[in-house]
Amino acid sequence: MNDRSEAELIRVLADAADAAPGPEGDLVETVRMRWRRRARRRLQSAFAVLGVLAVVGGGTAVARGAFFRGGGEGDVFTAVTPTAAQSSALDPDVVDIRPVSEIWPSAVFKIPAAAADGWKYRPITGLSATQLLLSAESSFEKAGRLEVYDTTAGRSTVLTQMPAPEGVKGYFAQDVEVGTDYVAWWGETPNTPDKWADFWVAPRTGGPARRVGEVTGALAEVTRLGVTRDSVVWSAGDGGIYRMPLGGGASERIEGTEGLHLLTWPWAADAGGKDEETVPGNQTRLVNLETGQTTEVDVQEEVKGLRCGPVWCFGAEGGAALAQRPDGSDRRTLPGLGEGSEPSLLTGGTGFLGFFGVLGVGPQEADENRYVPLAVVYDPATGATAGIGERDRNGGGGFGVGISSSPTSIVYWDADEKQAQECEQVDATSLPLTGPSGAPTPTGKVRACTTTQKGGGKEFTVVNLLAVPAITQ
């Protein structure tokens, strides 16, 4: 029985706002601190966060190339309660996804989570089918060197040190990019409001790093980095792609790149940048900056967040993940994948793959007899779907993706990290109702659980998509 009025609701909200306990501490200072904490993932934060991994220190792992969800009908997945009927947006056929270890066993590796000296590893991307590029961090998000882990030998070697430039305090190296001849990265002082960044390169085969140069102002808002034989190239936050000669010297905007964002050299898109999550949009053009060739993307009306590489595009339509070619052919939606989540691009041996969160799976649906992943790698060429991580019985779980500037080939998680659950009996009416209209509503006492992370930190399970066997067609 509806016994309250809208006026009461208005008053309760206004009263709550008035009675809100004040924010603790100096908000300006807190925001500054947050900038700092975001150091390592500064630009990735423009993308949505899909999962959480212990290695990130209670922080967040990131997924690249994501976009803000554009809505859609249906229930919002909230992570709760092994109780009432919870809507599953998933097509049962699609949900029956097998773990990546079964789909591409040759691409799955175990690597230590830390170096012998205790520095923590953070996967960047695969260099080849057998080599993983890792950054080693002396403290949280403070990358100090690059290492190459050989999955055949089970051993890591130092590629190069990542020194801070002299006289620069609070310096953090940011995204690392792998080019043909060089590995490049950029760094900044994220805990200051200064708009400043610098660029470094080291030979891909190993050797001392060299600083290429520095930039200030809008140019220092680096969103993505590339490295060619003779230059570093990067996207600025508001669009435009710039280059600086490896030998140093003035930077210049690459002609005709106004409003473009680097996808992965030499490809650029007219979507992306730092507002990606809050300003959703479709990519309508793909530009090859080496040849000047422009490909128009066929975007259907209901499609959201479309992102295209040269061969495949990924986006969402009607709450389902979508794949198509830039010219609109081979379109297919993937019911059950990507509902409420963001697709992103990953690099595989044969090109880009789609990467989607799996949502809408209620905790009661994952049990000993049923594997439910946290995310899925989708290969549009073969239609293969490979499950990443494993959803806990309480509905949670975490994974990370490699932090290279271009789409990474690495997805990883900590299989030993468990979520410990503490449960208590509570009144059912105090719990969120997430079922569809007309679904049975729980009544009486039900079990509600709180989750904390336990264990982990020793070993990562790493999927290197460059090690997925070539498809024989």
Added chain:
Amino acid sequence: MEFTDFVAVRGSALYRYGYVLTGNAEDAADLTQEALMRLGDAWSRIRKKDDPEGYVRTTMARLHISLWRRLRRERLVAAVPEAAYTDDHLGGDTGLWNELKTLPPKQRAVLVLRYYEDLSDQEIAELLGISRGTVRSQAARALDKLRVRVTEAETEAVR
């Protein structure tokens, strides 16, 4: 105006909005800080062209319903509402305030935008990037759960 001035002047109001959106102090602070940080990133552009407060409020509403916050909340507190929660400062219907906590984020966001921010359904639809029909159905579902009576006349008047 400088970014820090904006935060100093508007921070408290934004935090209150965050509190109404999220229902608790911790999430309100997190949401406000995250949105302000993003505003800071875009400050030079937003200050010139747009309304910074509108930008940050929109960001807060979108973040609130976005996936990463849901997953994060899941990790942190498993999204179980504080059953024993009471707020001595709330003179009015603490029952209704507590029941608001049981709504999924999107439903709650729609109600807050409609009844606290006083936006039209069309404005809410644009802000959240969903259809007006979704706004209406989410609001109707939420109001029904909260046992809030909506008369046609009120609907017209509010809209």
